[in-house]
Amino acid sequence: MAAAARPLVSVQPLPGSLNDMATDHVTTVALPDVMKASIRPDIVNFVHTNISKNSRQPYAVSKKAGHQTSAESWGTGRAVSRIPRVSGGGTHRAGQGAFGNMCRGGRMFAPTKTWRRWHRKVNVNQKRYAVVSAIAASSIPSLVMARGHRVESVPEMPLVISDSAESIEKTSTAIKVLKEIGAYPDAEKAKDSQAIRPGKGKMRNRRYISRKGPLIVYGTEGAKLVKAFRNIPGVEVANVERLNLLKLAPGGHLGRFVIWTKSAIEKLDSIYGSFEKCSEKKKGYVLPRSKMVNADLARIINSDEVQSVVKPIKKEIKRASLKKNPLKNLNVMLKLNPYAKTARRMALLAEAERVKSKKEKLDKKRKPVSKEELAAAKAAGKAWYKTMISDSDYTEFDNFTKWLGVSQ
Amino acid sequence: MGEEATKVAVPESVLKKQKREEEWALAKKQELSATKKKNAENRKLIFNRAKQYAKEYQEQEMELVQLKREARLKGGFYVDPEAKLLFIIRIRGINAMHPKTRSILQLLRLRQIFNGVFLKVNKATVNMLHRVEPYVTFGYPNLKSVRELIYKRGFGKLNQQRIPLTDNSIIEQGLGKHGIICVEDLIHEIMTVGPHFKEANNFLWPFQLKAPLGGLKKKRNHYVEGGDAGNRKCLQLKQNLTPTKFGGNVITSLLECVFSLS
Numbered sequence: 178m179a180a181a182a183r184p185l186v187s188v189q190p191l192p193g194s195l196n197d198m199a200t201d202h203v204t205t206v207a208l209p210d211v212m213k214a215s216i217r218p219d220i221v222n223f224v225h226t227n228i229s230k231n232s233r234q235p236y237a238v239s240k241k242a243g244h245q246t247s248a249e250s251w252g253t254g255r256a257v258s259r260i261p262r263v264s265g266g267g268t269h270r271a272g273q274g275a276f277g278n279m280c281r282g283g284r285m286f287a288p289t290k291t292w293r294r295w296h297r298k299v300n301v302n303q304k305r306y307a308v309v310s311a312i313a314a315s316s317i318p319s320l321v322m323a324r325g326h327r328v329e330s331v332p333e334m335p336l337v338i339s340d341s342a343e344s345i346e347k348t349s350t351a352i353k354v355l356k357e358i359g360a361y362p363d364a365e366k367a368k369d370s371q372a373i374r375p376g377k378g379k380m381r382n383r384r385y386i387s388r389k390g391p392l393i394v395y396g397t398e399g400a401k402l403v404k405a406f407r408n409i410p411g412v413e414v415a416n417v418e419r420l421n422l423l424k425l426a427p428g429g430h431l432g433r434f435v436i437w438t439k440s441a442i443e444k445l446d447s448i449y450g451s452f453e454k455c456s457e458k459k460k461g462y463v464l465p466r467s468k469m470v471n472a473d474l475a476r477i478i479n480s481d482e483v484q485s486v487v488k489p490i491k492k493e494i495k496r497a498s499l500k501k502n503p504l505k506n507l508n509v510m511l512k513l514n515p516y517a518k519t520a521r522r523m524a525l526l527a528e529a530e531r532v533k534s535k536k537e538k539l540d541k542k543r544k545p546v547s548k549e550e551l552a553a554a555k556a557a558g559k560a561w562y563k564t565m566i567s568d569s570d571y572t573e574f575d576n577f578t579k580w581l582g583v584s585q
Numbered sequence: 586m587g588e589e590a591t592k593v594a595v596p597e598s599v600l601k602k603q604k605r606e607e608e609w610a611l612a613k614k615q616e617l618s619a620t621k622k623k624n625a626e627n628r629k630l631i632f633n634r635a636k637q638y639a640k641e642y643q644e645q646e647m648e649l650v651q652l653k654r655e656a657r658l659k660g661g662f663y664v665d666p667e668a669k670l671l672f673i674i675r676i677r678g679i680n681a682m683h684p685k686t687r688s689i690l691q692l693l694r695l696r697q698i699f700n701g702v703f704l705k706v707n708k709a710t711v712n713m714l715h716r717v718e719p720y721v722t723f724g725y726p727n728l729k730s731v732r733e734l735i736y737k738r739g740f741g742k743l744n745q746q747r748i749p750l751t752d753n754s755i756i757e758q759g760l761g762k763h764g765i766i767c768v769e770d771l772i773h774e775i776m777t778v779g780p781h782f783k784e785a786n787n788f789l790w791p792f793q794l795k796a797p798l799g800g801l802k803k804k805r806n807h808y809v810e811g812g813d814a815g816n817r818k819c820l821q822l823k824q825n826l827t828p829t830k831f832g833g834n835v836i837t838s839l840l841e842c843v844f845s846l847s
Contacts, residue, residue: 502736
């Protein structure tokens with residue numbers, strides 16, 4: 178990758194007599210690729226918890242503790258419990274229980290041993306990944322602030338100062354430099370936070386605790402600034418070729434405030450290489466690749482490439498409604514069968530008609546018949562009878578003439 | 586959004602998105618108006634079909650009555666054609682069944698007690714019914730039963746899912762390719778076992794009926810023995826029980842009085 182593709186970090190000039198680039202104003206350095214590596218708090222946490230076990234000193238109880246008696250169990254039959262008891266007599270100690278972890282003066286359960294596995298092995302690549310992540314996190318102001326460093330007045334992150342700082346000899350100038358570049362509030366915070374540790378650590382040679390201040394990383398070996406800066410409370414110094422994860426991510430938390438010198442930051446490229454180029458100092462090591470190159474999901478989703486093939490949003494989602502009985506609910510019935518309305522109407526009308534005509538018929542029957550109607554009905558009956566006879570045409574047959582009463 | 590007049594530059598992607606959304610809105614509007622028109626036409630068609638079916642059913646009944654009267658007049662008898670459609674209801678539960686009869690009931694889609702299905706009458710189905718007689722009761726439904734079953738308890742099978750028949754569009758989706766687009770069409774197809782009876786019947790999910798109110802007579806016995814299993818044919822001659830209101834079409838009354846339907 179060309180250096181032009183990487184953003185430029187401006188080198189902060191130092192005040193007064195140290196300023197050897199008075200004519201040159203502000204120089205810039207290309208951001209090293211390490212700062213663009215993926216930040217993996219999980220890896221840093223894992224590596225940190227394991228690495229921090231490596232400087233432990235073993236502890237154990239005395240291997241003789243609790244066994245410096247010739248105790249023996251009295252056995253059964255003496256109305257006492259069966260644990261081994263101290264032999265002999267003439268003293269309180271005689272007959273007391275011994276050896277067991279429950280006994281007074283007995284040995285503890287599982288006496289601690291010095292051959293406990295104190296140190297942890299971590300894969301080299303994981304260790305490097307963690308350091309690389311921690312360096313990358315140190316260049317992000319929000320992470321650094323989240324870790325608690327007071328970087329509000331720092332002009333730029335990552336903070337790079339000119340190499341003239343490496344020849345600082347006096348602590349007083351060191352403090353002046355820190356003030357000039359805006360790193361003093363952080364050192365001040367560390368100084369103010371000095372307190373006595375709560376807990377038993379007090380009496381175990383860990384009496385004082387304080388916050389961590391800035392970490393100064395220098396490039397040239399044997400630089401004088403080590404001696405100048407190391408006595409300032411909270412401030413730590415490190416050579417860029419020997420960066421310690423325990424210093425870059427104290428407590429396993431990413432984002433230590435790091436102040437780089439110009440030569441240090443220029444060396445970073447050769448120590449860690451880039452995403453394609455192998456490192457020069459670490460054999461065959463390439464910076465780790467991230468899972469997603471562009472992690473800005475919002476930008477990706479709203480990009481034209483995605484939006485052009487996306488389907489329109491369905492705003493009206495049809496949900497299943499309660500089923501209503503069409504045989505009871507007319508409107509639901511009409512939705513299914515529009516003819517139902519006319520059918521029902523016709524049925525109702527027909528019913529009304531039937532009721533009406535039945536009523537009429539009954540009324541007529543129940544009403545007494547008038548004389549004219551009676552006469553008319555009788556005459557009609559007679560006429561029909563006559564037609565019936567003539568229709569049947571039985572007059573040819575002798576048998577029928579006798580009982581039909583045909584008048585021919 | 587920015588206009589061309591002001592100095593605010595609108596990103597190109599935003600412009601493209603706007604254009605796309607306009608196109609979508611237009612397409613949607615057109616689609617909406619098209620479906621509206623189609624629905625209106627469909628409605629008319631459904632109305633006419635329903636009217637035609639109503640006339641057809643009435644005609645059939647009248648014809649039957651007329652033929653019977655004519656035959657009686659001539660001194661002969663009118664023999665009704667054998668029924669084409671029957672409705673089966675599973676009477677018994679699922680435990681302790683012979684595997685072969687179990688398979689037959691599964692084929693008939695009667696997997697649960699008080700499940701009901703319509704069935705075409707032919708040699709194959711009649712033989713199947715004979716083998717599962719002790720587990721089912723069946724009879725020949727009339728128009729009223731078929732209508733009420735499909736309206737009240739009708740569910741269709743769409744996409745392997747049991748969807749209630751709340752709208753004609755559901756039926757059109759399932760059976761549109763056979764020309765059945767509304768409930769009345771479906772009822773007609775079932776009632777007069779039409780050419781697409783198989784598809785129409787299969788579209789109908791097996792009816793999940795309620796247990797009969799008032800109870801069954803006696804599950805373990807056959808209908809002729811005074812129980813419930815088997816064919817519920819009207820047995821005027823053999824009936825020496827109290828004359829029940831189970832006259833006429835027995836399956837109708839079964840469904841009304843025994844299974845809660847209307």
